[in-house]
Amino acid sequence: MFKKLRALFHEDWCPECTETMEVLKKQLYGLPQMVGHYESHSDASYYIKNLTKVTKKADIPTGYYACGAHLYRCPKCGNQMVKLSIFLPVRDQEKYEETFFIKNKEMIKYILEN
Amino acid sequence: MQESKIQKINIVYLLGTLFIPILICALCFTISALYFPKGNGAVILILGPTVLSILWWIFGGSFIFKRKTKEFEHTLEENGFNKDHIFYGRGKVVIIDVEQGKIGLIFFWNPFKTYEFSASKVEKAWVDDGKSGSGFLEGSSRVSFLMMVDGIKIRVDTFTSNQRFRMNDNYILTGISKADMMVQTIEKARKKAK
Numbered sequence: 001m002f003k004k005l006r007a008l009f010h011e012d013w014c015p016e017c018t019e020t021m022e023v024l025k026k027q028l029y030g031l032p033q034m035v036g037h038y039e040s041h042s043d044a045s046y047y048i049k050n051l052t053k054v055t056k057k058a059d060i061p062t063g064y065y066a067c068g069a070h071l072y073r074c075p076k077c078g079n080q081m082v083k084l085s086i087f088l089p090v091r092d093q094e095k096y097e098e099t100f101f102i103k104n105k106e107m108i109k110y111i112l113e114n
Numbered sequence: 115m116q117e118s119k120i121q122k123i124n125i126v127y128l129l130g131t132l133f134i135p136i137l138i139c140a141l142c143f144t145i146s147a148l149y150f151p152k153g154n155g156a157v158i159l160i161l162g163p164t165v166l167s168i169l170w171w172i173f174g175g176s177f178i179f180k181r182k183t184k185e186f187e188h189t190l191e192e193n194g195f196n197k198d199h200i201f202y203g204r205g206k207v208v209i210i211d212v213e214q215g216k217i218g219l220i221f222f223w224n225p226f227k228t229y230e231f232s233a234s235k236v237e238k239a240w241v242d243d244g245k246s247g248s249g250f251l252e253g254s255s256r257v258s259f260l261m262m263v264d265g266i267k268i269r270v271d272t273f274t275s276n277q278r279f280r281m282n283d284n285y286i287l288t289g290i291s292k293a294d295m296m297v298q299t300i301e302k303a304r305k306k307a308k
Contacts, residue, residue: 034295035288035291035292035295036288036292062291062294062295062298063291063292063294063295063298088287088288088291090287090288090290090291090294091290091294093282093287095288
């Protein structure tokens with residue numbers, strides 16, 4: 001019970017078995033959203049349709065949002081989920097907008113393949 | 115639309131906006147004092163112009179500016195201007211056509227004169243993050259992008275506040291991002307215009 005509560009404060013802990021999850025893949029993507037016109041989307045289909053793979057932060061055009069994706073896998077129960085961090089790259093800094101945890105199978109497949 | 119030298123403030127319009135309501139009020143108060151010292155006439159002549167003047171000072175200028183901006187955008191569209199980027203700044207609107215290398219400008223204090231010119235006329239464009247102070251006092255209360263056209267400096271604010279924010283604050287970062295993007299767009303338009 002106590003571990004379950006602690007898991008709420010550790011985003012890399014498995015919500016099912018509270019084991020520390022391993023990062024299977026990390027990838028940076030560009031989002032077709034401009035500064036001052038950001039709209040929040042929590043559905044996986046939006047990201048599957050709109051994410052554009054980039055190799056480095058400098059490839060994202062000035063004033064456009066970026067999305068950092070982490071694919072997590074629990075070594076104990078095999079549970080998988082994707083963490084999407086939406087941020088605005090501003091020179092050498094980042095302005096974080098929001099973070100989503102998505103368990104959608106298509107999203108996991110998309111991150112694995114792209 | 116003018117290719118003439120940019121005039122940010124029309125002094126006649128500025129003074130008219132500020133002082134014509136005062137003159138009308140003074141005239142109405144005088145008429146009231148001379149001919150209607152009491153009753154409904156006095157109330158109408160004193161309260162009417164006062165309320166209307168206050169409403170004019172609050173909403174009049176913005177109403178004219180918004181209307182003229184819409185008209186300007188419409189005219190630009192009719193002239194085949196692609197509105198790739200529009201920045202509605204405080205007191206001015208900048209419209210950029212990157213492909214044709216053109217820039218459109220309209221000012222709050224000169225709304226009856228609009229400017230459409232080649233981006234090659236922009237001598238320099240840069241960002242001012244308003245950073246001042248040092249150490250833990252380092253911060254800013256204004257971020258803007260500037261451009262020099264025909265020797266005239268045009269400053270467009272992307273963020274302003276009466277408070278000071280740290281340089282890594284979200285407001286400042288958003289302002290810097292907007293300003294960086296606009297400067298980059300101006301530079302792209304300049305390259306296309308050459």
